[in-house]
Amino acid sequence: MKRSVSAVSCALAALSTLFAADPRAILSPETRGSAVRLREQAFAGSRAADWARALNDQVGPRLAGSPGDREAVAWALATLKAQGFANVRAEKVKVPVWQRGIETGEVTAPYSQKLTLTALGGSVATPEGGLEAEVLEFDSYEAMEAKPTAVQGKIVFFNKKMKRAVDGSGYGPAVAFRGSGPARAGKLGAAGVLIRSAGTDNERLPHTGMTRYDAAVPKIPAAALSIPDAELLERLIQLGKPVRVRFTLTCRALPEAESANVIGEIVGREKPDEIVLLGAHLDSWDLGTGALDDAAGCGIVIEAARLIGQMRVKPRRTVRVVLFANEESGLAGAIAYAKEHAAELPRHAAAIEADSGTGRPLGLAWNAGPNALPVLTEIAEILSDIGAGELFPGGHGGADISRLVTAGVPLFGLQQDASRYFDYHHTANDTFDKIEPEALDRATAATAVFAYVAAETPEPFEKIPAHKRKLTQF
């Protein structure tokens, strides 16, 4: 079905092109008219979901260094070439390799119950035959560190409930335990860690994701329980008798492998060496098929650039799609891009990333110099017709482009409604049926309008002020 909310605004844009320009406007009437047409074209029905579906169905899971990862690189190269992108290439990246293996769990006392769990990314294996110990439950590091000796030899269970929020703000506090819980508990001599999954669902599907060990303390095996299983364990602990759990993980690290950032361009008509980067990540976790995370983002940025490539008059600067390697388990693609393109980063006019699934776009986050705001305000006005007109100051843009901050590259993030994102994030449930093509069309419209304007305005965005060039740790 074709959609159009803004015949009026299209007509107004066309009229303003013919008759009069708003003297306060920075965008020329022509630029504004082209941006509105791009928005309408994407909103009427784009191919973003088609690209996401193809990556999901033809490749599926694609954890860095896995066979699926190699297939994803081949798929991306073939797709960008077939869609007429210029300078299509794979820039090699060495990525860490980690394999999941067997994962089982059970409560052994005071009652027998199976537990559904999954190893945290990067976890070491349990001893052969599994790890069995009493479980101690905490919802903060303070509570655990208040009784350091009690933890020795035990399984620490971090049980922190994640809040559902449109902006995904519940994720940070919950995921903290996934990131550093095993290191913090290992430091106190714990034998292993279980966390309540960092998610907002109540499905029997645990959420994986990386943990970060501390090289100075023993690495202990760590897994996430599905939320129903975490609640079962919580109820059993509340009975007041000692609760024991056994779990077995056979996951392991393997030697580094080769992957690639895949790149394709719409070459700028006037300043081809100035770059507007549209980023998403090609890899995914292994449990699902990576539909939301991040085939959706790949679909959005490929389609936004493809639509710009079909314009009669290409924008002034080059629009570069970068499908990054290894976002999930090391950011090797992001690090390699920042390093290998260091000389070119002063000519990166902007970078934007799509990595928030299938939620409707709300607007743009931004971290750039002061001359960006009036342009963004006009972009936001154009996007308000599709409900994406908010501006959010600050942010890193996205994990893959966040490394560009130290060079001052203006960073933007496509902000999407994340209310449901963490129901599926990093689980087996991250599958294509969850994709909402209409929301991807809106996200494509927002990305295309932003990218086109950033590539077209005569004056580029000023760089991020020095005091705001802070690297975010993931």
Added chain:
Amino acid sequence: MKRSVSAVSCALAALSTLFAADPRAILSPETRGSAVRLREQAFAGSRAADWARALNDQVGPRLAGSPGDREAVAWALATLKAQGFANVRAEKVKVPVWQRGIETGEVTAPYSQKLTLTALGGSVATPEGGLEAEVLEFDSYEAMEAKPTAVQGKIVFFNKKMKRAVDGSGYGPAVAFRGSGPARAGKLGAAGVLIRSAGTDNERLPHTGMTRYDAAVPKIPAAALSIPDAELLERLIQLGKPVRVRFTLTCRALPEAESANVIGEIVGREKPDEIVLLGAHLDSWDLGTGALDDAAGCGIVIEAARLIGQMRVKPRRTVRVVLFANEESGLAGAIAYAKEHAAELPRHAAAIEADSGTGRPLGLAWNAGPNALPVLTEIAEILSDIGAGELFPGGHGGADISRLVTAGVPLFGLQQDASRYFDYHHTANDTFDKIEPEALDRATAATAVFAYVAAETPEPFEKIPAHKRKLTQF
């Protein structure tokens, strides 16, 4: 929190007891008043969810003949005794035993994809190393049987979408393929069967449940795909290239084992040998912890009877709780009860079953002689204050009590809102966090009111008319 919607109706009932009886009413003012008090007591907060939680947490999965099944029998005996039931006993039942084993699946062409699937109950194993074949998709038996030779050696994929409905009416058409699909496809020489799970969710958790082989045709391995996986397979088939799947099941049948129907009674004050039976089933599938199916029903009937047992004046007839064995995988408990209590069935005044999870009660289904309707109409009036005042003519009452139909035992079914029931039914997701205690309180209220009135009215319900004594096949 205490709840009360009907202070007015309580007061009215009390007044009617003191001053005047409705001349059209069949229930005496005292009976009506007691029924209203029972309703209010349960609605204010009952222990139904406590019993469900205990069975769920202390026992968990309890497939017939498994260690969990034996623990469930012990739990039920101990619980009924501790709650003061009379004549608590386990009536032995021989049950079939089937073990799940390993289950894996993958698409091997045109692309590689993992498939999440689970063996149908009773399925035979695949050949060692798995079964690999081309997949043919059908949404009806007619379509399959129109090309009988095409199916030979293939994996038949029954892909029938289930409709969500308050009354659960989408289940029948969808589950038909689980019940007889393997037999029908086996008859045509198919090598195996995959079905789209009979469920209304979109979670990556397949729905198990029994299949019925035909002794006259080869038994072929059969599994259910989760709905996202069924949709993936559907999309791959739509690409038009041959799609091949490999799946491995190591499930197997073992020798029969001993289980039991667990019984406890509130002995009637006047006619102790006349029985009002409250049924639920004690066993569950193995994937989840059987919270909705049917710890919820066990909680409802135990609590309804317990509340009746606490009345100052017990009802005229005996209220008998029967927690049936092996509802899920053979109905052996139901069949044994009907057989061993055959001599007593003429004195079964009524039987009602709770086996629809945690949905709010809507009312009562009924199949009985004509004198039941005016009494039921008064019961419905009492239950309308808690939203459970509908009457649904017909039905089998529930799988466990359905075998009593041939003896004409008046059969009633607690009708609950089943909108969400088939999101979780027979999956790993059937866990206690899905239980809504407030809805169980309402269901307990409805069951207690019905059971009390059925056990108290001077005239028992007339038997089911002969022409309505039809056995339902499950």
